[in-house]
Amino acid sequence: MSRKYKVLVVDDSTAMRMLIKASLQDSEFDVVAEAGDGGEAVQSFKVSAPDLVLLDIVMPVMGGVEALGQIMAQDKNAVVIMVSSLGTEDAVREALKTGAKNFLQKPVEQESLLKILRNTVDLFMGR
Numbered sequence: 001m002s003r004k005y006k007v008l009v010v011d012d013s014t015a016m017r018m019l020i021k022a023s024l025q026d027s028e029f030d031v032v033a034e035a036g037d038g039g040e041a042v043q044s045f046k047v048s049a050p051d052l053v054l055l056d057i058v059m060p061v062m063g064g065v066e067a068l069g070q071i072m073a074q075d076k077n078a079v080v081i082m083v084s085s086l087g088t089e090d091a092v093r094e095a096l097k098t099g100a101k102n103f104l105q106k107p108v109e110q111e112s113l114l115k116i117l118r119n120t121v122d123l124f125m126g127r
C-alpha cells in the first residue's frame with residue numbers, strides 16, 4: 001500500500017461513523033474528517049479536500065442528496081459514495097444522476113465497505 005486515500009465520513013449517527021472508522025483502520029483508507037449533517041459535509045469537504053466521501057442519505061438539517069449537489073458544484077470530479085438505508089432507493093437513483101459514483105447499502109460491513117471503496121478507486125481514480 002503505497003498510497004493512502006483521504007476519506008470524509010458523513011453520517012448523523014456517531015455510532016455509524018465510529019463503525020466505519022474502525023472498519024477502515026489499518027487499510028489504505030484514512031478517515032481525515034467527519035460530518036454529522038449535509039451542511040457540515042459541504043464545509044468539511046472544502047476544508048479537508050478528501051479523495052473520497054462516504055455520504056449518508058437520511059440526515060437532519062441537510063440530507064445527503066442535497067449535500068451531494070453542493071459538493072459536486074464545488075468539485076465536479078468529487079468521488080462520492082452514498083450510504084443508503086432501506087427505503088431510499090429513489091434517493092439513491094437521484095444521487096447517481098447527480099454524480100455519486102457508487103452506493104453502499106446499510107448495514108455496513110467491513111468486507112463490503114472495503115470492496116466498494118476499492119472498486120470505486122479502481123474505476124474512477126486509477127491506482
Ligand SMILES: [Mg+2]
Pocket residue numbers: 011012013056057058059
Ligand atoms: Mg442517517
